[in-house]
Amino acid sequence: MRAVVFEGFGELAEVREVPRPEPADHGVVVRVEATGLCRSDWHAWQGHDPDVALPHVPGHELAGVVEEVGPRVTRWRPGDRVTAPFVCACGACPACAAGDQQVCERQTQPGFTHWGSFAQYVALDHADVNLVAVPAGLSFATAASLGCRFATAYRAVVQQGRVAAGEWVAVHGCGGVGLSAVMIAAAAGARVVAVDVSPKALELAERFGATRCIDASATPAPTARASTTPAPTAPDTAAAVREATDGGAHLSLDALGSPATCAASVNGLRRRGRHVQVGLLPSATGTTPVPMARAIALELELLGSHGMAAHAYPELLRLVAAGALRPDLLVTSTVPLAAAPGALAAMGTAPGAGVTVIEPWS
Structure with a gap:
């Protein structure tokens, strides 16, 4: 598959061919249709996150279609339209048992703990806990923005604030x-x-x-x-x-x-x-x-405020479906994968306004 890869922190990334990921027993591989360019990706590229190991593929805001499922996955099938929080919870620790998957004690994060979604495919862990169905009327570009920025803001304003x-x-x-x-x-x-x-x-x-x-x-x-x-x-x-x-x-x-x-x-x-x-x-x-x-x-x-658990998405999606919230209006730019390295580097000095979405297949 094609992916954005950087070999050193702060060094310009490049698009190259890399092996496709395989799903964990409890996970899935998603064909990425859209992925947001977030300042957190810039922090990963700068080396501010201790979980990032080189070489690395960034990206954590995503939406797409389930391509492969692990043998222990029960709720999802290939072809399902999905998104996911950037915090992928284990579903079994005390925090998860309390409903606080956004602060899971054994969380994984695409684009940080493992290769992310600036790629044509991405692996997501514990799919039955973390995947969120994307309604047919919601575009992949809009759904991708929910995984970090919009959902994070929703929890920060409504639930925490x-x-x-x-x-x-x-x-x-x-x-x-x-x-x-x-x-x-x-x-x-x-x-x-x-x-x-x-x-x-x-x-x-x-x-x-x-x-x-x-x-x-x-x-x-x-x-x-x-x-x-x-x-x-x-x-x-x-x-x-x-x-x-x-x-x-x-x-x-x-x-x-x-x-x-x-x-x-x-x-x-x-x-x-x-x-x-x-x-x-x-x-x-x-x-x-x-x-x-x-x-x-x-x-x-x-x-x-640290993201939002997958089980909390239905309330947010209802408000989006009703038109009370318009995350689609935040998407001000859509770029192909080839433009992602330059756009990532520009986040530090000229991040632009609104949300930039990368389409890995364009």
């Missing part, structure tokens, strides 16, 4: 997951403040329901702060959010994943507000400074 109608929700970083969060929060009746440095991203955020948009590159530098906030850093987007929301957001998400956006999200909350960390936070030391003094003083909640 506990969004309520009328609340102010701040979204820091309006890439694929951030725009998904904007759309989901707005559909829930919240008032959304979108924060980004890209005018195109903010334009899309407004289109998807943001009440206010803040250009983080144009906000003034912060002045001296009280002891409940960290030392002044670059543009004071937190102050802009507090002003736009008359005192701070009830719920705020860092959908990018950087020390600056994490701190801005926490600092932009009102008393007893809720911060949800969605974007990955790699750093040289392995830790990221968080304004905990403010969290204590204002009794803030600091939460993480």
